Amino acid sequence: MKKLLQSLFLAASTLVLQQQASAQGCVAVRQMGGINAMSASSSYNLGKGEFQVGANYRYFHSWRHFVGTEEQPQRQVLGNAVNIYQHAVDINISYGLSSRVQLNATLPFVDSERSQTLTLNKDVATKTLTRYSVKAGGLADIRFGANYWLIDPKKAHKGNIMIGAGIKLATGNYKATDDALQTDGTYKNVTMDQAIQPGDGGVGFSVEFQGFRQLHKNIYGFANAYYLFNPKESNGSFKSAAKAGLTGYNIYACPDQYFARAGFMTAVGKQKNLAFSLAGRVEGIPAYDAFGGQVAYRRPGYVVAVEPGVTYRKGQHTFSLFVPYNFIKNRIQSAADIADQNLQNSKISDPANYVHVQGDAAFADYSISLGYSFRIAKSAKVPTWKVN
Template identity: 70%
Template structure:
């Protein structure tokens, strides 16, 4: 290998720039990550007093509805009569999400990096006036603005000066409730008028909770220019709800009409290879999973959320030139699952408590719209600090 550090650098760029999850539709996974604390032109970690600045843009369009893993094709206008009554509904909810993160990282030492990420979101929710038999009176509502700012510190377990073939990084962070969770917009009414109402939690810029994040990233060199890697993230949101009312309370289900401040998670693992003589181009293939659990690890559970997850295959490409780095990742979601929520179970139990015939017991499980894929573009620039001495080429 002619330049070990360039290869390793490209690998970790690929690893960290793609360490982000974004909302996948009605399952409101907030954008996380986008922080890139360990990039450089000649090493995988930030050196003492080095800075890195950059931006990450993500886009998706969700429109396919699922209950569990079963798709609801009747929500589309297909003319195929897919509904239980032989009719198409045509009332699919479409969400178009744009998220832009501005990221800054600083090397406190060669093993400790401090990070800040400031997100801005612009979300559109397209829906029909009615939700019964097909109705093409479709309109859009919007929620945009500053999202939840994230601050974190990362630590390399092994001194990077000694760890040339693999390392593990652990991180601890805080998510601030800076994004609005009660944005309102004008919704079309049946009589043709418009009424200002609270937007659905899926497009709100923030979730209203003060969260704590745990993360890790690791890599291992397998061959000359081939690496295996893995990274994971979990956000604990102890706050039960953010106080924003979804609807009027239903007797016996009080509390489930208020939006939750849910936990969220993300995991990713795969392989990458640096290409070409200069190894400025890097390609990768990874599997990833992200979602919202039905129950938080800490705090109360009596609030409304749409829990679920997606599993994706993620191809990626990264190009480096000097101190500038560009990357593109396009994860494709091949599994989409809207799992049963605490609110679903509470409603199910309430209904079944009134039914004496066991054969007529009901199962309650809401649906959610998911995206087929998302697009992530990133750019970063690194400056300051001392230059890293060139180490011998590894054989």
């Protein structure tokens, strides 16, 4: 029974604190998680003076375009779909300030490629498309945070709740450039699309909730939620020339983002060191920030996914694999869309002829997240739990 509880506590903390949000393509939901503070021990918290180090790797490929929840399959037929490939690595370190308080730091790196098409001047008559790629990468936005267990882990054997707060620094390049193909066949060094920029240019602060609870024998439920507030309106990097009457929307925003996840997990095997999970999750970027100005460009939207996962522990080592599959993809109206829509409709006298303006975005069908962590305990003695 003790081994079962220890392994389920491990699985609960791994599943709750593992990777949180991952980029989805043109809707640039940036990496927010990766702080896996308690996943490599036989208890779900770090003891006072204990460390944990680890890394998470994520990959996705976005290529399916949506306006709202309606897919645009013609982009594939015409061959002009935007494809984004991203590899991301988070290096994490956590420290137990006490048995209830953990301090966390994440050093993220990304490598992104955007494949897109262009009709060259010489090909206008034949409407021939030329596909080319641009890239951006490097250090992303560094994150620091602190988490607090509401109930003393020594007394909470069947479940617990953690609350946390953090800060995201503007360390990632938010105006990276690359050589892009032009219609005359030459290349020009230009600012990359917001979707592949390593950073967003804003200093943000986050709040989060995490928890788990034993439901029946070796079946546990878990949930976590996260919101990043980015008060800065824009980072000053230019998207494109402004539309008439929409000055301001031609610079990139520093958007808020959010994430929520809940599911079930169970441990199996003789040592109960192997855990399986199944969760539902939603993540996205809102059209408007909670604080700060709104006049800047973003591609807001969200995905809803089902996320199977597996976690394996061997001593102080923990390995994990999560593969969320996005079954709902929604590119919602942005503030720029609504402003453009209102501007156009203000010139139309008959409401029956009003136009609806809503941009599109490319989404990934799924992402892959691999994690590893190692706990540096104060002693080699494995903690034990008193089971009532």
